[in-house]
């Protein structure tokens with residue numbers, strides 16, 4: 001296939017590509033490419049549209065998105081308090097008495113009354129159905145009385161406020177596992193999320209997931225035209241140890257990235273581990289592990305040959321993760337990752353670089369929460385807001401930095417937009433840097449930089465075609481359209497023709 005007459009910002013001398021056998025075969029001018037054509041060559045006229053390497057979303061909760069797509073989970077994002085409750089009430093109404101209603105995505109930080117959803121409010125709309133409403137960051141949820149009767153929470157845990165029906169962190173994750181969807185629902189969710197990814201120009205994902213959600217990926221491997229790198233939660237370490245399965249196990253469609261750990265919670269849930277307290281609650285958040293526990297887990301993972309991806313948001317959590325890597329003496333070759341890295345100090349950024357660590361950040365967070373009158377200012381104060389999510393400083397320090405969405409929302413163009421148009425200078429990156437973070441850096445973090453993430457001869461023909469060049473409209477990147485998506489040289493999405501996925 002020849003794609004001709006486009007703009008290729010990463011290869012300014014070229015306007016055309018030849019692809020075949022799933023790879024990029026040649027790059028150059030249209031006349032040169034025409035010489036390679038045979039009678040079976042298909043030619044697509046790009047009409048001046050822009051070709052980029054397919055986006056690699058380096059941090060997703062992919063099946064969660066899929067469950068929302070198939071309405072197995074009610075999407076509560078971008079609603080005010082009253083509408084959140086109204087949407088849940090509607091979901092209760094369409095389900096039978098006693099059936100579970102699961103909602104996800106509410107965010108009290110943008111409501112007039114910024115208190116968490118309460119058990120009482122849910123009881124009022126659902127006296128006869130179990131309801132769980134998960135906060136946008138997934139680290140906190142509210143349940144009603146009926147739900148608690150079916151799955152009692154451990155009231156002795158510090159992360160449970162039973163009177164308000166609020167569960168955080170481990171207790172929240174355990175609760176969700178207990179009501180997990182069945183295999184068929186998960187498969188449907190996987191296909192729905194894949195179709196959405198293709199519409200957004202995503203050709204590879206790194207996904208964080210409970211180990212018992214891996215099966216649908218194995219069953220549909222390669223059949224879904226999406227390259228998947230798995231980061232199962234650390235609970236599966238025993239099994240990986242026994243089997244001796246290390247990072248990179250798998251093939252180009254499905255591979256094991258490493259293991260996912262959580263060092264702390266989130267800013268929104270008020271439990272990120274901070275050096276200085278939250279402005280609103282006066283609390284410092286909490287660490288999920290003692291130093292000894294974290295070092296022990298990291299050592300075990302390294303011994304098996306597993307990359308770690310450790311969620312660390314607050315400066316105190318980041319400090320603990322740096323300490324753990326230092327104590328464990330982790331090798332650079334495993335390309336250990338820190339996820340989110342929202343509040344690092346300058347010194348921590350430099351130490352992370354010196355230790356050979358890699359960073360995975362989500363620029364949509366600054367779009368959602370940073371700047372005047374947003375959540376970071378209310379919870380952290382203006383000073384910490386200004387130094388939150390310092391993409392620019394991380395790049396300047398020379399750390400490998402991959403971008404992902406954390407599905408808030410899943411959309412590389414939205415993330416790229418906010419990385420380029422972030423409210424504070426230390427957050428802002430150039431269009432080129434942003435594209436590189438959303439493509440080749442993701443490939444690097446999954447040890448696949450020789451194979452994908454760039455437009456070069458011999459690389460995977462995973463491509464996204466945009467209606468305009470983001471370099472020309474940097475202040476409007478979020479409004480650009482994905483025209484086509486190619487995976488393995490195949491068209492998996494074409495705008496206006498949604499049937500070909």
Ligand SMILES: [Zn+2]
Nearest residue numbers: 059061208406
């Ligand atoms: Zn996440």
